[in-house]
Amino acid sequence: MNLQVDIQNASAEPVPDEDDIRSWIAAALGEASDDPGEREVSVRIVDEPEMTTLNGQYRNKPRPTNVLSFPSDIPAELELPLLGDIVICAPVVRSEAAEQGKTLQAHWAHMTVHGSLHLLGYDHIDDDEAELMEALETRVLAGLGLPCPYLTPDTTVSEHPPR
Structure with missing residues (x-):
């Protein structure tokens, strides 16, 4: 897959390295799509x-x-090749990571993967779709060496996916 990612940072917050963002998107698209062609995604922080x-x-x-x-x-x-646009709110990601006891890097990866899967048509509106999307997110993040995003520090499954 040939992936082009345009990243616009309009946040005053510290944000992940652009190479990390690109690698998270590539991992999500590679796991969730069989299309080896050219892909283009815009990310605005x-x-x-x-x-x-x-x-x-x-x-x-x-x-x-x-x-x-x-x-x-x-x-x-x-x-x-344009898949679409992802918008991520840096202060919300930071506060959620702290509230959920996750590393900031892991939560950024999760939000980026989550947004990328939405571009491919995955959703979490009903329970069956949510289970499918959560399983795919977990698999992508595990492939990146990151923990399951739906486990909290006390190892119970969180109540809901990002919305």
Whole structure:
């Protein structure tokens, strides 16, 4: 797979290295898709005000969230490699990692993988879809040497996936 990732950092927070972000996306796309062709993804890292605006506009939830994905709606017959856009809110990722007792790097990887899978059409609206998506996220992260993102420090499964 030939992957092009455009990363825009509009956050005042410290963020992961761009090579890490690219490797997390490549791992997700490689595990979840058989398409060896060219792929293009845009990632925008934002702070809470911008994420609040986007989440309000696109999901009618005027509060910040950890990650939003916007799959491309380019007609298939155009055969363009653009999968879509991922927006990640750095302050939310930081606070969630601390609340959940996870390393910041592991949570960033999870949110990036999660957003990438949404671009491929995976979702967690119903329980069956959520189980499939969570299993795939866990497999991708394990391949990166990272722990299951749905286990908390007391080793119980968390109640819900990122929304």
